[in-house]
Amino acid sequence: MQLKKVKESLVVMTELVLPNDTNLLGNLMGGRLMYWMDIASALSAMKHCGSQVVTASVDNISFENAIRRGHVVTIQAQVTRAFNTSMEVHLKVWAEDPIQHFKCQSNEAFFTFVALDPNGKPRQVPPSEPETAEETELYEGAVRRRQIRLILGGKMKPEDAQELKSFFVKS
Amino acid sequence: MQLKKVKESLVVMTELVLPNDTNLLGNLMGGRLMYWMDIASALSAMKHCGSQVVTASVDNISFENAIRRGHVVTIQAQVTRAFNTSMEVHLKVWAEDPIQHFKCQSNEAFFTFVALDPNGKPRQVPPSEPETAEETELYEGAVRRRQIRLILGGKMKPEDAQELKSFFVKS
Amino acid sequence: MQLKKVKESLVVMTELVLPNDTNLLGNLMGGRLMYWMDIASALSAMKHCGSQVVTASVDNISFENAIRRGHVVTIQAQVTRAFNTSMEVHLKVWAEDPIQHFKCQSNEAFFTFVALDPNGKPRQVPPSEPETAEETELYEGAVRRRQIRLILGGKMKPEDAQELKSFFVKS
Amino acid sequence: MQLKKVKESLVVMTELVLPNDTNLLGNLMGGRLMYWMDIASALSAMKHCGSQVVTASVDNISFENAIRRGHVVTIQAQVTRAFNTSMEVHLKVWAEDPIQHFKCQSNEAFFTFVALDPNGKPRQVPPSEPETAEETELYEGAVRRRQIRLILGGKMKPEDAQELKSFFVKS
């Protein structure tokens, strides 16, 4: 399969926070934001592999700043690295008050997707090629994040995660 | 503040997977499931603290089995432990084919919420009391999961997470 | 067909009242509540019969207390009695202000469903077995409620509804 | 308060059955239809009384014919009679296959609404005046239907419902 540049998988999504997306205090509910993040990152993964995909995992997400009704949410999703049949996607989320022109980054996250053939079975994806410094850093960190997922999912023993182990012991 | 039993925060939610919740292969989209999980766990946290809450973080979630259009999703959410102004909620998710009576656990997750006063500022929550063996195990593990969140959120250095460190080195 | 216990058909659904579910006064619209009640009771009927179902009728519902935006609606649905190809489902609805911890029963209702085979034709359902005193009372009242439905639907003459007639004349 | 003609409260609503309104067999879910019926009849009641209203009760509804995805649902709602602070609304529902030009009446129902002042308290509504023979028949039957509702809601003893009693004993 032919190498694909990660930048070709870039997806930008813009959503307006409507009343039904908010709780009684007028703040965007976390679940609504994750719904949008899942679609944006799935589209990015589909762009990379050219097939249907299914969400395999979502890494720890923390929600820093309240996003309010009437604010505009912008989500940028881009594949960081392709593995055998899966792809890690990196998301950046900004919220903006369109009246005050005040924009802040509110989230960053990693979603992982598995490519599926028309029968719903996992299929091979093209290898990925980072170009910029930021893309390369994300590409290299992907292995460590993958080990954390495997450990947390009970599919790898912590002592076998060499790269991760050194992260905790030495740093 | 008075101690509250964690079982009082139990919330059970049942949802039918409708066409708009699925992708082209007829599988429930991960983002839709996270939307439901966020509401179920927020309601559980509100039951514990009796005030509005906001999603603070979501731990790593992995999606094991495909859930299909027409299936029934059942979500059980219960507070595991209250901290100062925050609460960790544990979720179990089952999917069931109502025709085949085939039910499987598809997910498990931890969401964290912060209690808010009417002005949107964090407020104290009641301490929590586990009773059963399972509740106690979840209660005790909550500290370690909290250290992971703080490290992943850049708010704690890995070497300061004593409990977590021993988990990776010794185990 | 094998007898099934009615308690196996229990379904619990929890919904948060969002802005779009309410009218200008901030009260939950009756139609939204009936939408949720229909899904909860359909899932209960499907649990009993293991096939697709279609709503056949809804008995008189009265709406006592206003349910407000931000409140939590809990619906419990359970089959009361199976007839030839149909099932009566009993629903209890509670509304709760999660901040005030004030919970009240707001509704009770009976929905009837017909089981369908894959071609959309009615099919036989398993007989049902009540166990508790409450289940038995609902089981026995089901015949009288069925007569009311048949009369109101123009499919039975009032004078032929022996059990119902005595209810109006003697009581 | 000035008398209002019932025909002034006529509301016609047309809805297209979309995928999310249907179950796995492609049939419109009963709860979705009741959601539309509730809005159509609430608008009719608001037209009569010129104030906000709340659904007080829904009479027995039976669902005769399956309505399918892509069909068009037409609902006609009109006040039959105003009482002190409440109004009974009569609904007729048709479903049409727009391709086959096959249209059939699928439902008939009665919804009752209470008029509310801006503080959410019940308020007086104008008396209603039927004109055609059909309107008059519905107007006159409204008292009997109201007695059924009061009995079913536990607010009237069956033996006090004179008009209804004769209906069951004599007919």
Added chain:
Amino acid sequence: MQLKKVKESLVVMTELVLPNDTNLLGNLMGGRLMYWMDIASALSAMKHCGSQVVTASVDNISFENAIRRGHVVTIQAQVTRAFNTSMEVHLKVWAEDPIQHFKCQSNEAFFTFVALDPNGKPRQVPPSEPETAEETELYEGAVRRRQIRLILGGKMKPEDAQELKSFFVKS
């Protein structure tokens, strides 16, 4: 194909403006109104031709008066003229404050649809027959509006639009 009277294609739709249909000022968003207008006029076109249709074009729409949350929108759609495989539909939109009984016409528009056979290819539609003076005027104006569409869509040169040209030069 048999001539069809345009009045047979009349569709009336009534919608309540809910919170999620409005912007931060509580006004109905233009896009929501166009969504309803598209469905109402598609249903009208389907009534005329008895087949599936697809939106081909929308003429210039101007939005005069703000429509508010809680208002009732009534849309009347009727075919003005059938061409070979397409139909022009005329829409009138009213908004009403159901409390104040204040109703105003807020929009008028023309949508064009193409009839499709089951394979999604354009198919012939029946010719249309206007009866009233208003219907006849709309029928006759349809040719001129069609020329504007063809010019704006780059499918006709302005100098070839004889009828339209005289409209600009002489009037």
Added chain:
Amino acid sequence: MQLKKVKESLVVMTELVLPNDTNLLGNLMGGRLMYWMDIASALSAMKHCGSQVVTASVDNISFENAIRRGHVVTIQAQVTRAFNTSMEVHLKVWAEDPIQHFKCQSNEAFFTFVALDPNGKPRQVPPSEPETAEETELYEGAVRRRQIRLILGGKMKPEDAQELKSFFVKS
């Protein structure tokens, strides 16, 4: 008020076509697309003027290619020119089959918005500055398109639209 570059108003929106967005043939309904276009262009106008906006008019839109369920819709919206209290926004719409990597431009449109102050009254907007050749062409064409709108809206006589008249007579 300070001049603003038109490129600062660029908004990119990405939407996945879900089942409920499509008709029985599986094609995206025109009204759904216009709903998304309205939000994208409103956000662009808000970026330019820093206040709430309301849709004033939509120019003729033609829908060329069918967009299907599962396709990805990308909308680019950018202010072309600011007038006194209004802004014209230009939209380009692409649809893409994410599996086939086949992307085509499906629409182009002009929406006009009026800026509103917190009381809902029109307010002055900053003047706009085009930079690229394409931006300049759109900027210059805006006056002619505005004359068409005024004529079609009955607010200008055709013979007074000098620029437009020459367009029809000479071209």
